[in-house]
Amino acid sequence: GAGVSQTPSNKVTEKGKYVELRCDPISGHTALYWYRQSLGQGPEFLIYFQGTGAADDSGLPNDRFFAVRPEGSVSTLKIQRTERGDSAVYLCASSLVLAGANEQFFGPGTRLTVL
Amino acid sequence: AQKITQTQPGMFVQEKEAVTLDCTYDTSDPSYGLFWYKQPSSGEMIFLIYQGSYDQQNATEGRYSLNFQKARKSANLVISASQLGDSAMYFCAMRNTGNQFYFGTGTSLTVIP
Numbered sequence: 001g002a003g004v005s006q007t008p009s010n011k012v013t014e015k016g017k018y019v020e021l022r023c024d025p026i027s028g029h030t031a032l033y034w035y036r037q038s039l040g041q042g043p044e045f046l047i048y049f050q051g052t053g054a055a056d057d058s059g060l061p062n063d064r065f066f067a068v069r070p071e072g073s074v075s076t077l078k079i080q081r082t083e084r085g086d087s088a089v090y091l092c093a094s095s096l097v098l099a100g101a102n103e104q105f106f107g108p109g110t111r112l113t114v115l
Numbered sequence: 116a117q118k119i120t121q122t123q124p125g126m127f128v129q130e131k132e133a134v135t136l137d138c139t140y141d142t143s144d145p146s147y148g149l150f151w152y153k154q155p156s157s158g159e160m161i162f163l164i165y166q167g168s169y170d171q172q173n174a175t176e177g178r179y180s181l182n183f184q185k186a187r188k189s190a191n192l193v194i195s196a197s198q199l200g201d202s203a204m205y206f207c208a209m210r211n212t213g214n215q216f217y218f219g220t221g222t223s224l225t226v227i228p
Contacts, residue, residue: 033216042119042206042218043160056215091160103150104216106160 002026004107006092012113013082021077021110025094032075033104034067035091043091049075082114118142119207121219128197129227135182136192136222138207144168148210149190151181154221155203163205166190197226 005024013019025032031050035043045059052072060066064082069075079086089111093104118141128134140149151163166174166181174181182191194201207219 031214035216035218040220042208042221043216044218045216048214050214056213059215089158093160103162103165104160105162106152108159 004092004094004105006090006107006110008110009108010111010113012115014115015082015084017082017114019079019082019112021079021090021112023075023077023092023094023107025073025075025092026105027073029094029096029105030072031095031097031104032069033093033095034075034077035093037089037091037109039088046077079112082112084114087112087114119209119217119219121207121222123222124220125223125225127225127227128194128201130199131196133193133195134197134224136194136205136207136224138190138192138219140188140190140207140209140217142188142209142211144212146212149181149183150208150210150216151179151190151192152206152208152218153201153203154206160206164192194224199226199228202226 007022033048034046037043047057047067049069064080067077089109091109092107095104120139147168149166153161164174164176164179164181166183173183178195180193202225204221204223206221209217
């Protein structure tokens with residue numbers, strides 16, 4: 001079956017622009033996570049969804065970042081007024097439920113470069 | 116504060132030998148989960164092994180085992196019989212009671228033929 005997919009794979013934008021990053025989780029997975037991974041670092045938690053609602057968005061760095069999952073499947077991470085410091089790989093992961101050993105399946109990531 | 120510490124930025128191991136990657140964590144949550152992921156140069160994150168905070172036995176998955184010492188708050192990954200394909204970044208992660216995930220800074224493992 002299909003894994004987690006993310007589009008685009010690469011995004012280059014200019015400072016101040018708006019970007020949207022899309023995540024298609026594995027079908028049937030109720031939990032969806034967004035992470036940001038900077039060069040040489042581990043993934044940094046941003047937000048997770050259980051179903052349609054954002055169960056925890058405490059990792060979003062500021063109000064320029066927003067994420068939605070309107071139908072409980074596809075999610076979009078939105079970044080307004082991008083800054084050079086937003087450059088990173090944005091990873092999405094999904095899991096069947098939020099509990100126990102249910103592993104997260106990661107997508108290939110979107111590499112965002114802000115010029 | 117929740118924190119994962121991986122103190123080994125880089126490790127080398129001879130092919131077919133065993134290697135231990137260190138991980139310590141800091142949490143006040145009574146219930147949590149510990150995970151190890153592998154990230155090859157291609158960038159994908161691959162789940163390796165899981166240990167629950169209440170599990171009595173150390174987790175094992177094939178050549179991977181997790182040396183869980185709860186009192187010391189350590190969750191070291193042991194890879195036995197290293198293979199060239201094991202060369203990658205390895206991340207330790209913790210899921211807290213609130214279902215947030217925290218990752219360490221990773222250890223780069225190089226397997227030498």
